[in-house]
Each structure stands twice: as structure tokens, then as C-alpha cells.
Amino acid sequence: MARLFGTDGVRGIANQDLSIELAMKIGACGACVLTSEVHNPRILVGMDTRRSGDMLAAALTAGICSVGGDVIDVGVIPTPALAHLVRLYEADAAVMVSASHNTMEYNGIKWFNAQGYKLPDELEDEIERMIKDGAPLERPKGAGVGHVIVAKRAASEYAAFLKSTARESFGGIRVVLDCANGASSPLAREVFSSLGAEVISCADEPDGNNINDKCGSMHPERLQELVTETGADVGFAFDGDADRVIAADEFGNIVDGDRILGICARALKAEGRLKSDTLVITVMSNLGLKVRMKELGIHISETAVGDRYVMERMLEENYTLGGEQSGHVIFLDLNTTGDGMLTAIQVLNVLKTSKKSISQLASDIPIYPQVLVNVRVENDKKHEAMADAELKAAIVRVNDELGASGRVLVRASGTEPLIRIMLEGQDEANISRHAVALAKILERNHEGKIKG
Numbered sequence: 001m002a003r004l005f006g007t008d009g010v011r012g013i014a015n016q017d018l019s020i021e022l023a024m025k026i027g028a029c030g031a032c033v034l035t036s037e038v039h040n041p042r043i044l045v046g047m048d049t050r051r052s053g054d055m056l057a058a059a060l061t062a063g064i065c066s067v068g069g070d071v072i073d074v075g076v077i078p079t080p081a082l083a084h085l086v087r088l089y090e091a092d093a094a095v096m097v098s099a100s101h102n103t104m105e106y107n108g109i110k111w112f113n114a115q116g117y118k119l120p121d122e123l124e125d126e127i128e129r130m131i132k133d134g135a136p137l138e139r140p141k142g143a144g145v146g147h148v149i150v151a152k153r154a155a156s157e158y159a160a161f162l163k164s165t166a167r168e169s170f171g172g173i174r175v176v177l178d179c180a181n182g183a184s185s186p187l188a189r190e191v192f193s194s195l196g197a198e199v200i201s202c203a204d205e206p207d208g209n210n211i212n213d214k215c216g217s218m219h220p221e222r223l224q225e226l227v228t229e230t231g232a233d234v235g236f237a238f239d240g241d242a243d244r245v246i247a248a249d250e251f252g253n254i255v256d257g258d259r260i261l262g263i264c265a266r267a268l269k270a271e272g273r274l275k276s277d278t279l280v281i282t283v284m285s286n287l288g289l290k291v292r293m294k295e296l297g298i299h300i301s302e303t304a305v306g307d308r309y310v311m312e313r314m315l316e317e318n319y320t321l322g323g324e325q326s327g328h329v330i331f332l333d334l335n336t337t338g339d340g341m342l343t344a345i346q347v348l349n350v351l352k353t354s355k356k357s358i359s360q361l362a363s364d365i366p367i368y369p370q371v372l373v374n375v376r377v378e379n380d381k382k383h384e385a386m387a388d389a390e391l392k393a394a395i396v397r398v399n400d401e402l403g404a405s406g407r408v409l410v411r412a413s414g415t416e417p418l419i420r421i422m423l424e425g426q427d428e429a430n431i432s433r434h435a436v437a438l439a440k441i442l443e444r445n446h447e448g449k450i451k452g
Contacts, residue, residue, distance in 0.1 A: 004131065005124040006414035008306065009110025011099055014052035018107055020059040026109050027063025027095070028137055029130040033123060034093040034113060040146070041069045044086050044094035046077040046154075048183040048241045050104045051208035057097045060109065064095075065146030067137050074154035078183040078242035080339035081158035083116035087336075088157060090114075098183070098241040101218050102416070104211050116336035117315075118308045159191050162341055165334055167349045169196035174232040175348070176248070178223040179204040180216025182240035184341060191341060197348070200230050212239065217246040217327050217340075224252035234351065234358045238340040243307075244327035245340035247347065249359035257327040258289045260347060262365035264329070265298055265321055267350045273320070273333075274298065280313050280322030282306070283409055287424055288366035305411060307338050368406075369428035373421040373435045375448040382412040385419055385446040394441060398423070398434045406431060410438065419448070 004010050010026060012018040035041030043064050047053035053076075061071045072091060074082065079096045086094040092114050099106035111119050111127075119127075129135075175197045179185040185204040193199045202222060203215035215222060217239040227235040227248045235248035247255035255263075261279060268274035278299040281289065290300050301317065303309040307328040314322050314332050323329035328338030335342055351358060377385050385391070391410070398408050406425025413420060421438050423431035442448035 004128045008100065008308070008415050009096075009108050009118075011102070011106060011108035011415050013105050014050075014056060014107040018056065018109070020055060022131075023056045023059035023109060024063035024066070025131045026127065027060035028067045029063075029127045029135070030093070030095065030111055031064045031067050031069040032137060033126050033130065034111065035069065041092040042072055042089070043069050044072045044074055044082055044089065044091050044151075045097070046074040046079075046082050046094070047097035048079075048211065049076055049181060049185065049206035049208060050099065050107060050211045050240070052104075052107045053097050056107055056109065060095060060097065061148060065148070066139060067146070068140040068144050069146045071146065071148045072151050073148050074151045076183055076186065077155055077158065078187070078339070078341070079110070080243050080335055080337050080342065081154070083112055083337040084158055084161055084335055085151075085154055086112055086114060087116050089151070096241065100241050100243065100415075101212055101216065101239040103213065104209050108415075112337075117311065118337065120312070155187060159187055162191050162345060163195060165342060166195045166345050168352055170348050170352065171196035173234070173348060173351065174198040174200070174230065176200045176202070176223055176226045176230065176232045176235035177204070178202050178215055178220065178235070178237035179242075180212050180238055180240050181206040181210040182212065182216065182238065182242060184238045184242035188238070188341060192344075195345070200226060200232060202226060216240065217244050220246050220248060220254060224248045224254070228252040234347070236340070236344040236347075239327070242340045243338040245329070245343050246327045247344070247358065249362055250357055251359055253359065253362070255358060255362045257323055257325045257329060258286045258367065259362045259365045260327070260329055260343060261285075261321070261323050262289050262292060263350055263361045264331075264346055265293065266296055266364070267353070268321060269296065269298055275318055275320040278317070278319050280310050280319050282310060282324050284325050284422060286325065286367050286370060287407070288368045292365050306414060311337070368424055368426065369431065370422065370424045371428065371432045371435045373439045374451040375419045375421065375439045375442045376417055376451055377412075377419050377442060377446050377448045379417045381446050382417070382419060385442055385448070386410070386412055388441065388445055390445065391438065391441045394438055398438070402431075408434070408438075418451070
């Protein structure tokens with residue numbers, strides 16, 4: 001069996017890679033590992049809107065109850081809501097059924113501990129070991145069997161938390177929201193409208209099949225169109241479980257996670273609220289962001305790709321702001337994971353305080369040309385592909401050519417059967433040529449397929 005846990009929990013095609021049998025085992029073993037000292041542990045279970053969510057949430061619930069855990073069913077809700085609610089409800093753990101930004105045939109399972117943090121590698125390894133070894137589990141009988149409690153106010157309590165982070169009314173701001181037909185769909189319009197904004201909402205009618213389908217943070221084209229068509233001041237596109245956000249300025253230009261981080265870091269530093277004057281980012285973040293932060297006297301702390309690694313660094317060093325280019329942004333003084341709607345509210349706070357447009361704020365953060373090529377390589381071949389001598393030699397040659405004005409980053413995805421090739425530099429045509437050449441090596445040597 002290949003490793004179950006990637007950089008963001010367990011993920012795969014529902015009912016194939018991620019079966020109900022596996023989900024039951026993850027529920028039972030996870031409950032045992034996370035709550036081994038607790039009698040009748042209470043565990044929150046939530047999901048996004050994809051069709052397979054009911055099936056997998058039911059299997060997880062059965063697994064948890066089978067070892068004596070009680071399930072608090074919060075229904076369809078954003079992933080960051082679980083991180084908040086597990087603390088609010090003083091539960092022992094929480095588990096989310098979601099494949100985030102992936103299309104509907106995929107699903108995933110990710111755990112949070114009682115403090116609302118994603119699990120460290122060692123705890124995931126322990127859950128995985130129990131599953132693989134078929135570890136014997138205690139099966140209580142009678143009154144010892146767990147049961148399910150439906151949390152009817154979960155969504156409204158999370159919405160109240162989001163609203164509490166707004167510093168003033170957003171009256172006079174017209175905002176477009178793309179909910180990706182995902183977990184933010186039932187909440188986003190009401191939250192932003194109640195804060196005073198004029199809201200135009202799209203992709204907010206999930207049917208189980210249309211989550212992330214040509215919408216949301218991975219496909220912001222409709223967001224860009226709506227912003228310009230409606231004369232909106234700003235637009236925000238969330239992903240399927242609403243833990244990330246991509247913005248669009250009033251002209252329809254994309255404002256990605258790097259620029260959102262730069263905007264918020266500058267504002268927090270000016271207010272004396274940026275701990276140690278430090279922003280935590282990953283190796284995928286744009287060189288332009290790093291250069292501008294240095295000019296502003298903001299230190300950069302860089303991690304491996306994955307919001308869990310950003311969070312680990314923030315906890316280790318007591319930093320308050322960090323995130324990824326993809327739109328995962330963590331305000332650690334507010335929540336314990338990336339939160340798309342929370343981030344959008346913080347950006348609107350900056351708009352109101354600065355009295356500047358989103359385009360003016362974004363233009364302060366320069367973005368160097370960056371090319372990303374995804375090559376599909378099956379999971380069982382990714383390790384061999386990353387060790388390919390021809391690929392390694394080519395990467396060295398390109399890095400030498402680009403020098404200090406650019407870089408090459410090749411990494412295997414922790415959540416999908418992909419190898420990602422990223423190049424950055426001042427000449428977009430040149431880095432595009434190099435990126436395709438590197439991808440061709442994976443095609444020739446490892447049956448890779450370049451994704452369009």
C-alpha cells in the first residue's frame with residue numbers, strides 16, 4: 001500500500017482510491033490515535049458539497065462510533081469552520097471530507113486536533129500504521145457505542161465569527177463572490193451582505209457535481225468578467241472547501257495569494273500587528289514579493305510547499321501571518337488554518353482603512369514572470385521521476401543560466417499524480433521554453449503527460 005497521507009490528508013478518487021472501507025478505518029483509527037486518553041470522545045464531522053461526501057462522511061461516522069466516539073455532525077461547511085468550531089465546542093478532534101480545489105470525482109479526509117490544527121506527520125503516520133497493520137481496536141457494546149449529534153447552529157456560529165473580524169461596515173463596496181459551488185455557497189452572500197457590502201454572487205448553487213467546475217479559485221475567469229461587467233470594486237473566488245481565495249481588482253486583473261499576503265503584511269506592519277515583522281511564505285512564492293517585503297523592512301521566512309508547513313513555522317516562531325501563492329492565507333491570531341472568507345474580510349478591512357482601490361494596493365507588490373507546467377505522472381512513478389539524472393542535470397543547467405534573476409523549482413504534488421515544474425525569471429518566453437523542455441524529459445522517460 002502506498003502512503004495514505006499526502007500534504008493535505010488522504011485524497012483520491014471517491015469509491016476507488018478512497019473507499020468506504022478505507023474511510024471507516026480512517027475514522028476508527030483516527031479516533032483512537034487522537035483521543036486515546038478520552039472516554040467517549042467527541043469528534044466533529046463536516047464535508048463540502050461534492051456528491052460522494054454523504055457516503056464518505058457516513059463511513060467515517062460509522063468508524064468513529066464503532067470505537068466509542070460520539071460524532072457532532074456539522075454538515076456542509078467550509079474546512080476552516082471546523083478548525084474554529086472544534087475549539088468553540090471544546091471537542092476532541094474534527095475531520096473534514098473534502099478534496100478542496102479538485103473536481104467532483106475526487107474526495108479527501110483531513111483531521112484536525114482539539115486545538116484546530118492539522119495533524120503533524122507523526123500522528124498521521126501512527127494512524128496509517130494502525131490501518132496498514134490491521135491493529136486490533138476495542139469495540140464497545142451497548143451504551144459504549146458512539147452516537148451522532150446534529151449541530152444545527154454550526155454554520156451560523158461560524159458566520160458570526162467571520163463577521164466579528166470586520167473592523168467597520170463595508171458599506172459603499174460592491175463585491176463579487178465566486179463560491180465554486182462549494183462549501184461557502186450557503187454562507188458567503190449573507191456574511192458579506194450583513195457587513196454592508198453590495199454582493200453579486202455566482203457559482204453558489206451546488207448540485208453535488210458542479211463543485212470547482214469551471215469556477216472558483218482555480219478558474220477565476222467568470223469572476224474577472226463579473227467584476228468588470230458589474231462595475232464591482234473587488235471580487236473574491238473561493239475553492240470547494242473555502243480554505244483559499246483568489247481576488248480580482250476592479251479592472252478584472254487577478255490578485256493572487258502572494259499579492260494578498262503582501263497587502264496584508266504591509267498593513268499589519270504599519271499597525272504594529274505583524275509579529276517580529278515577519279511574513280511566512282513557501283518556496284513557490286514570487287521573487288517580486290520577497291524583494292518588496294525586504295524594501296518594506298518585512299522579513300521573510302520560507303518553507304516547503306503546503307499550508308501545513310507554513311503553519312508549523314508560524315507556531316515554532318510565533319508569527320501571525322503566512323500563506324501560499326495559491327491563496328491559502330493564515331491569520332494565526334484569528335484562525336488556525338487558511339480561511340478564504342476570513343481573508344477576504346481582512347482585505348476589505350485594508351481597503352476601507354487605506355481608502356485605496358484593490359488595484360492600487362496590489363500594484364505595490366511587483367510580480368515577476370512565472371511559468372508553471374504540470375505533468376501527470378502516476379503516483380507509483382513520481383519518486384523515480386524526481387530522481388531522474390537527465391532531469392536533475394537539466395535543472396542545474398537552467399538555474400545556472402538564469403542566475404540571480406530567476407530560478408527553477410520542480411516538485412512532486414503531495415495531493416495529486418502530478419509533477420509541477422515552475423520557472424521564474426525576467427524573460428517569460430525564455431522560461432516558458434525551458435519549462436516545456438523539462439516537461440518533455442518526464443514525457444520521454446516516465447510516461448508523463450503535460451496537462452493543458
